[in-house]
Amino acid sequence: MIGDGKYPESCRFNVAVDCIVFGFDDDRLKLLLVKRMFEPCMNFWSLMGGFVGSDENLDDAAARILNRLTGLDDVYLEQLYTYGEPDRDPGGRVISVAYYALIRTEKLDEESGDGYPARWFSFDSLPELVFDHSDMVDKAIRRLRRKSLIQPVGFELLPEKFTLTQLQKLYEAIHQRQLDKRNFRKRILSMEVITRLDEKDRVSSKRGAWLYRFDREKYDRLIGGGDHFEM
Amino acid sequence: MIGDGKYPESCRFNVAVDCIVFGFDDDRLKLLLVKRMFEPCMNFWSLMGGFVGSDENLDDAAARILNRLTGLDDVYLEQLYTYGEPDRDPGGRVISVAYYALIRTEKLDEESGDGYPARWFSFDSLPELVFDHSDMVDKAIRRLRRKSLIQPVGFELLPEKFTLTQLQKLYEAIHQRQLDKRNFRKRILSMEVITRLDEKDRVSSKRGAWLYRFDREKYDRLIGGGDHFEM
DNA sequence: TCAAAAGTGTTCAGCGTACACCCATGT
DNA sequence: ACATGGGTGTACGCTGAACACTTTTGA
Numbered sequence: 001m002i003g004d005g006k007y008p009e010s011c012r013f014n015v016a017v018d019c020i021v022f023g024f025d026d027d028r029l030k031l032l033l034v035k036r037m038f039e040p041c042m043n044f045w046s047l048m049g050g051f052v053g054s055d056e057n058l059d060d061a062a063a064r065i066l067n068r069l070t071g072l073d074d075v076y077l078e079q080l081y082t083y084g085e086p087d088r089d090p091g092g093r094v095i096s097v098a099y100y101a102l103i104r105t106e107k108l109d110e111e112s113g114d115g116y117p118a119r120w121f122s123f124d125s126l127p128e129l130v131f132d133h134s135d136m137v138d139k140a141i142r143r144l145r146r147k148s149l150i151q152p153v154g155f156e157l158l159p160e161k162f163t164l165t166q167l168q169k170l171y172e173a174i175h176q177r178q179l180d181k182r183n184f185r186k187r188i189l190s191m192e193v194i195t196r197l198d199e200k201d202r203v204s205s206k207r208g209a210w211l212y213r214f215d216r217e218k219y220d221r222l223i224g225g226g227d228h229f230e231m
Numbered sequence: 232m233i234g235d236g237k238y239p240e241s242c243r244f245n246v247a248v249d250c251i252v253f254g255f256d257d258d259r260l261k262l263l264l265v266k267r268m269f270e271p272c273m274n275f276w277s278l279m280g281g282f283v284g285s286d287e288n289l290d291d292a293a294a295r296i297l298n299r300l301t302g303l304d305d306v307y308l309e310q311l312y313t314y315g316e317p318d319r320d321p322g323g324r325v326i327s328v329a330y331y332a333l334i335r336t337e338k339l340d341e342e343s344g345d346g347y348p349a350r351w352f353s354f355d356s357l358p359e360l361v362f363d364h365s366d367m368v369d370k371a372i373r374r375l376r377r378k379s380l381i382q383p384v385g386f387e388l389l390p391e392k393f394t395l396t397q398l399q400k401l402y403e404a405i406h407q408r409q410l411d412k413r414n415f416r417k418r419i420l421s422m423e424v425i426t427r428l429d430e431k432d433r434v435s436s437k438r439g440a441w442l443y444r445f446d447r448e449k450y451d452r453l454i455g456g457g458d459h460f461e462m
Numbered sequence: 463t464c465a466a467a468a469g470t471g472t473t474c475a476g477c478g479t480a481c482a483c484c485c486a487t488g489t
Numbered sequence: 490a491c492a493t494g495g496g497t498g499t500a501c502g503c504t505g506a507a508c509a510c511t512t513t514t515g516a
Contacts, residue, residue, distance in 0.1 A: 006271075006322045011285045012243035015315070015326055040237075054242045054324070058315035082313040082328050084246075084289035091237045093285070095246055095326075097313050165495075182497070183479060190477095205494040206487040396468075413470070414506065436467040438513040469512075478503085485496070 016096040017061045018049035018133065020080065020140040021070075022123075023105040024157040029123040029173040030105060031137065034069060037117070040091040041130040047137070048118065049096065062099040069118050076102045076156040081139055088132050100140040102156035123173070141174075148174050152193050155214040163201050163209040164188065193219045247327040248292045249280035249364065251311065251371040252301075253354075254336035255388040260354040260404040261336060262368065265300060268348070271322040272361040278368070279349065280327065293330040300349050307333045307387040312370050319363050331371040333387035354404070372405075379405050383424050386445040394432050394440040395419065424450045 021032035033045045050065040052058060062077050080098040088094070105120065121127065129137065147153045154170045168184050188194065195215045200208035252263035264276045281296040283289060293308050311329040319325070336351065352358065360368065378384045385401045399415050419425065426446045431439035 007245045007325065008282060011245065011282050013246050013283070013285075014238045014242065015244050015246065051239060051242050052244070052315065052326075054244075055317050057317060058313060058326070061315075079312060081310065082289060084283065084292075084328070086286050086288060094238065095283075095289070097315070163495090180479075180481080181495090182481085185496080186498095187478085202487095206489085207485070207493085207495055208487080209495055394468090411506075411508085412468090413508085416469080417471095418505085433514095436513090437515045438466085438468055440468060463516105465514105465516090467513090470510090472508090474505105474507085476503105476505090478501105480501090481499090483497090485494105487493090487495105489490105489492090 014092065014094045015052045016049050016094050017052060017058060017065055018047040018096050018098050018136060019062055019066050019077070020047055020098060020100040020137055021066070021118075022100065022102050022140070022144065022157065023120060024154075024170050024173060025105040025120065027169045027173065029170075030120040031123050031126060032070070032103075032118050033121055033127070033129070034118045036130065040089070044130045045121075045127045046130045047098075047133045052097075058097050059099075062097075062101075066101055070103070070116055072103060072107060078143075080136070080143060083132055083136065085132065090131075098136045098139070100143065102144075102153070104157060104159060106159055124176070145174055152188070152191060152214070152219065155194075155219075161197060161199070161201075161211040161213055163204075163211060165204070165209060167194075167212075245323065245325045246283045247280050247325050248283060248289060248296055249278040249327050249329050249367060250293055250297050250308070251278055251329060251331040251368055252297070252349075253331065253333050253371070253375065253388065254339070254351060255385075255401050255404060256336040256351065258400045258404065260401075261351040262354050262357060263301070263334075263339075263349050264352055264358070264360070265349045267361065271320070275361045276352075276358045277361045278329075278364045283328075289328050289330075293328075293332075297332055301334070301339055301347055303334060303338060309374075311367070311374060314363055314367065316363065321362075329367045329370070331374065333375075333384070335388060335390060337390055355407070376405055383419070383422060383445070383450065386450075392428060392430070392432075392442040392444055394435075394442060396435070396440060398425075398443075 023030040023032060032048070034048050036042050036044055036046045048065060048069045050061070050068070052061040056064070058079065059077065063073075063075065066075055066077070067073060077099050080100050082095065082097045084095040086093055088096070123141070126137070144153065148171065154167060154174070157170060158166060164185055167188065168179055168181065171184070172179055193215055194212040197211045197213055199211045201211050202208040254261040254263060263279070265279050267273050267275055267277045279296060279300045281292070281299070283292040287295070289310065290308065294304075294306065297306055297308065298304060308330050311331050313326065313328045315326040317324055319327070354372070357368070375384065379402065385398065385405065388401060389397060395416055398419065399410055399412065402415070403410055424446055425443040428442045428444055430442045432442050433439040
């Protein structure tokens with residue numbers, strides 16, 4: 001309970017959660033931003049955030065805020081870092097726990113449509129952000145890059161069925177670097193976490209490209225068996 | 232300023248910092264704990280922690296708390312994770328930002344001596360800890376292990392001059408696994424971040440072992456050049 | 463002379479990386 | 490027929506991992 005007197009009243013702070021939301025569309029990595037509807041910094045672009053409720057844990061707060069601003073549930077969310085400079089928010093002292101999220105842009109378009117004030121920006125042409133939100137984005141992209149090297153993280157960002165070319169474009173967008181097609185495929189397939197379907201995508205080519213699906217069972221086995229090294 | 236009315240009074244929380252302090256001595260990885268001198272959970276072992284001050288950032292709070300309980304300055308500190316379950320502390324709602332620290336146990340013995348209520352425990356025989364502190368320790372050791380694979384992190388834990396055998400024992404303690412002496416030396420030396428001194432340590436062997444020193448300049452160059460990968 | 467720790471090289475397998483051409487199809 | 494994207498294999502170098510013996514010296 002708040003205000004039960006056991007711990008000092010004098011140093012209580014508002015605690016917020018801010019979400020760095022990544023998406024992928026049109027062969028580009030995207031970031032979901034909102035325009036602030038209130039002071040301070042009204043009308044500037046910002047990560048989506050909100051205060052942690054008095055009886056809510058941090059993960060739940062992040063999920064709630066994301067849901068409120070996108071309508072989405074069951075989103076991949078991971079805590080990133082906590083920002084606590086005394087003057088980071090000119091409106092008052094706020095300690096902010098940053099989370100990053102990976103979502104399928106298609107879902108946002110389908111399910112929530114409009115009525116939500118969020119907008120996608122290409123990751124390589126972001127507007128100026130309020131407070132220390134650019135630092136948060138910077139940390140998030142680094143984390144995403146590192147993570148994507150050891151885990152097939154991108155499946156959260158693609159539609160359920162996808163082609164290898166789409167997957168490669170995603171990795172290229174994350175790392176901002178061209179990759180070799182043969183090596184990429186060899187490596188992805190050797191991870192054995194995707195399954196080829198008996199179905200082709202003919203949207204982007206005449207010949208058609210095989211569709212694949214992420215295999216969560218194999219994935220979990222892969223993650224569980226991590227940590228192999230002889231220093 | 233606190234209480235300026237711009238943000239909701241209703242959801243303000245005490246924010247604490249807890250420090251997971253690693254040391255290395257007697258060929259074992261150690262953890263520095265304190266006995267809680269106040270309720271709740273008085274007389275139980277705990278990480279060292281304290282509340283964030285109203286005009287202090289998180290890093291500074293961690294350094295201050297560590298200094299208060301050990302007398303040490305200039306300690307390696309890194310933010311780890313933030314814990315915010317509503318009921319994690321039975322004394323009231325506290326959101327805690329965990330930091331981990333690496334310190335040279337020798338320093339603590341020399342400089343602060345007694346008068347500080349902290350005590351070293353072997354990492355593999357820790358007492359029961361209060362609240363969610365065991366989770367924090369668990370997360371910290373994982374981070375330390377991962378970090379030590381890509382960075383020569385252990386130098387913060389050894390005396391200024393050390394032998395390769397000492398360094399190897401440290402890595403063995405961190406990873407709880409025996410390492411091959413030849414491979415270890417080859418790998419460490421190939422990193423080129425330690426310099427051999429014209430001096431031998433004769434404490435632990437008759438023949439004497441070369442002493443080495445960490446070379447921070449080369450180290451910084453190594454870190455700067457990170458992030459090499461294809462895919 | 464023996465015990466105890468220090469120091470040293472080679473071999474092999476697997477992985478990352480560079481690299482170029484044919485295939486299927488719709489227009 | 491041709492343009493467009495889909496799909497495939499090989500060769501090489503580096504790195505991680507396994508593995509055993511000699512050296513030095515004090516007791």
